[in-house]
Amino acid sequence: MPGTPPKHFTYLGPEGTFTEAALRTISAAEHGVRTPARSVPEALEAVRAGDADAALVPLENSVGGAVPVTLDELITGSPLMITREVLLPVEFVLAARTPAPLASIRSIAAHPQASAQCRHWLQANVPDAVVVDVLSNAAAAISAAAGEYDAALCAPIGVGRNNLAVLAEKVADRAEAVTRFALLTRPGPPTAPTGDDVTSLAVSIRHDQVGALLAVLTELAVRGVNLSRIESRPTGEQLGTYVFFLDCTGHVAEARVGEALQGLRRICAEVRFLGSYPKHRLQPEPPVAAPPGLSDGDFADSAAWLAGLRTGS
């Protein structure tokens, strides 16, 4: 039922990863039911099937980039809607069964994305350790707890869950790495505009890339709608045909965003609306006002003017 806060949450598991940590920043989820899913498709399928009210899955990482499986799932199957975004700083820990000097560590279990984000730190601090790929951050922690490897590169949430000892905190090559998660529900009315919102879209273009992409950007630019993100994904049909994922500043309820969406709808092979939701900011920033001539008031003025021309009044 629209407006009812979700109670049953699913998320990309296993337990003990950054996704669970992100989910628990949402109050309704902290107090609701949280069920890990084995994959992004499984999580989204649970929402589509009504087995869960909402699913939290990773969208992109400031170092690793987009999460392809999430993007692909968003444009296949029945539509889902982003109702909230969660940004979470990504800070790994190096953890082991028992406290030990770094120099004694000979093997480290790590998910490839985790070791990629910490490559320089590992070279500088544990140059002699062999890094062994495992399939998730949680699996890394579990394998270290089981004694399979001397240590694990894992999420802080995995430490307590596996009774590990922290050998090093805030392990990362870039201090400010951030992962962005999306909370997905079945389609319904968007959340009310806050004045600092994001609108997410997937648009399909084809053939003449320069011309088609220029046309898409022009529909936005003419209405002063800026992009905070653009990602291309192949459609799977052939090399060179793409879906573009766009995050626009503003809310579908705003006139300029609405008119831009209508323009995209008319010129694109397909536009899938993925939601309008509040921008999550780790540091508060003043929202950017609409450019001159492009506020809701300006649109209302020009609509009234046009109505007057049409009736001759």
Next chain:
Amino acid sequence: MPGTPPKHFTYLGPEGTFTEAALRTISAAEHGVRTPARSVPEALEAVRAGDADAALVPLENSVGGAVPVTLDELITGSPLMITREVLLPVEFVLAARTPAPLASIRSIAAHPQASAQCRHWLQANVPDAVVVDVLSNAAAAISAAAGEYDAALCAPIGVGRNNLAVLAEKVADRAEAVTRFALLTRPGPPTAPTGDDVTSLAVSIRHDQVGALLAVLTELAVRGVNLSRIESRPTGEQLGTYVFFLDCTGHVAEARVGEALQGLRRICAEVRFLGSYPKHRLQPEPPVAAPPGLSDGDFADSAAWLAGLRTGS
């Protein structure tokens, strides 16, 4: 009263010029009152003051270009609206008091625009005649009738009125020269769309000409609105500031034209709507359909889609 056909017409006089000939192609004018005005400003002032219902004045000529005084009058004073355009092929006659061989003609009275449009014909056919500038085509005919000059280059309508003899017909360097006239009334509801209409605008831009003019054209291009005419006029304020007169294909009642007008209203210093009216074609041509995605149906579809997104239905 809107919808009432005009009865009292004024036009750029004097009698016996192309403007009178153009006016008489309008049935209501042929049967109504027709009063010549001494100048375009006087004709338009008569309409503004309610002394006439409509004024016919020249807008542009395919050889001589825009008629500056008409453009300037359209953007100063209280607004007027074009409700009809009339195209009239421009064919001059060389006429005299009595029939005479061309070789005997020594002086020809002509309005400078008329002699400019016939320069090569005059050089080829009456190379020895002196062309004397006079202030209108009608004045040329009158002065020839008065015997001041051997002949006049004038409009066919001036021949009978002054009892002149035609020495040569269809005098012109370019066979297809055309003058376009506008019938102006006080503002009211535009005439109903016919499917082959023109919308006329005057827009003010300033400063960065490339950027501002690009923005204007982009507002039109994004909605698939084409231009059949663009004229620049100085605003009189300083060199380099312009008003642009635009004739767009389509009618203000059409969605894409309406949205483009709203866009111009938002970005331009000023937009003056000068009317939507049927295109006058000397040869019938099939009207051009809206480009893909830009018909009224496409706009209605995208508006319905947007409404659905906003309500979540």
Next chain:
Amino acid sequence: MPGTPPKHFTYLGPEGTFTEAALRTISAAEHGVRTPARSVPEALEAVRAGDADAALVPLENSVGGAVPVTLDELITGSPLMITREVLLPVEFVLAARTPAPLASIRSIAAHPQASAQCRHWLQANVPDAVVVDVLSNAAAAISAAAGEYDAALCAPIGVGRNNLAVLAEKVADRAEAVTRFALLTRPGPPTAPTGDDVTSLAVSIRHDQVGALLAVLTELAVRGVNLSRIESRPTGEQLGTYVFFLDCTGHVAEARVGEALQGLRRICAEVRFLGSYPKHRLQPEPPVAAPPGLSDGDFADSAAWLAGLRTGS
């Protein structure tokens, strides 16, 4: 011979008009031979035929707009080149054979453009006088001197030449009205860049006006070349086909102007180069630097970079 200053000048006559006044601001003309021509075409023909070295003709007026005959002449016949522009403030005088109070003036001779630029002044100061159209500012002065009319609206230069008495000075509705003149010669090397130059062009576009004009402006905008002037003129072929006269900031010797010209040459039906010459400023203004990335140095850097890519060095 290129580089030789012109000695024999012609100009739009008759003597005693603003054009003669403008010509005499050029030192070489003040000391050279000055021959009035009866028309702009006659003046330009004298240069084409070698009978004069240079011709000064009016290009545009800040109130009256472009001078159509000059534009039309620039794009027909053999090419000519603008080597200098002259701006002249337009200040009329009201003059008569003998001093007289304004209230006594019953008839005023004036060129229609002159009376148009002074309409409000005339209404306010000599409301009872009849304004009679004559064919030039000089003719106005001559007819007043001959006693045909009580007074003349004319150029200051016409006063002394006709022994007139000035009844009112600086007659104008707009204090800052300016006329811009062009000095035309046969084609040759442009004058050296000064850092504050203008490049004039005539470009032919056709058919799809929005698309073609957008393409022209984009060629300029991409290279950061701004327009100080844009005028459309019909080609004379049919309504709706235009030549655009463009005044661009910068000199053909500059890299960005040169690249933009090459782009126009490739996309336009025709581009006629009308000259690069120093900007004449009535008030000194600092020249505008090339936008970031578009200086000659930036072009040289990018050319060197490209050369390196091509050779692999």
Next chain:
Amino acid sequence: MPGTPPKHFTYLGPEGTFTEAALRTISAAEHGVRTPARSVPEALEAVRAGDADAALVPLENSVGGAVPVTLDELITGSPLMITREVLLPVEFVLAARTPAPLASIRSIAAHPQASAQCRHWLQANVPDAVVVDVLSNAAAAISAAAGEYDAALCAPIGVGRNNLAVLAEKVADRAEAVTRFALLTRPGPPTAPTGDDVTSLAVSIRHDQVGALLAVLTELAVRGVNLSRIESRPTGEQLGTYVFFLDCTGHVAEARVGEALQGLRRICAEVRFLGSYPKHRLQPEPPVAAPPGLSDGDFADSAAWLAGLRTGS
């Protein structure tokens, strides 16, 4: 030494994957030394260090999209250049130690990208089998050969190498899936233009995404340079700052590509040239000619015209 064909090749290992199969389509590699690398960074480092002459690594897959690690490596460290692309249809096999009916298969080892591309086939044909993630296609084959799992989803090249029996051929949800590989060398002169070439670039933009990306696309569009591919990658600095990987039609030696590159160089924060090389086509297609006005001949014509204007000849 430029021009010397590479002899020592490295590639993304292990042996028995699609990358080795792609490498062996290159004649020089089939006859040269081929050394597998454990990762894309290791392969590229071998070329940078001079330990190998060339490295073949995957760039993108028509189903899975870009290979992030390859893109990231291309824009960090010392520059490398793509000298050749190889397209390879992706056809998996389901293989086991010994022939067996599909219905008897209970566990299947597969790399996650492989199982993702075959998901529907697996559901339809081996619905009861558990799919177990392993770290490469080669690892899948090895683990099936070792009896750890009943079968492997792997590349055809892995069958013979591990003495497996093929249970099913051409396993894929999409018949036409293709992977594109790049052969990378140290920088040098590009290969000669063939008339059907690709130019790859990485360009950095920032802040105002709509404006900056519009500017990039406009630099290409103005010169008629089309894109066959556009990929965005985060720079790692913060969410919302991107590097765009562009594949343009044409060769750096062509005038229009060269001018477009110079334009990008001037407006972008950084442009890294990644090579011009022959387009690999699985089916022959006629190369697309330069648009009107944009051939090398047109550029030469406009350059000659400009040179004439500048010298006045």
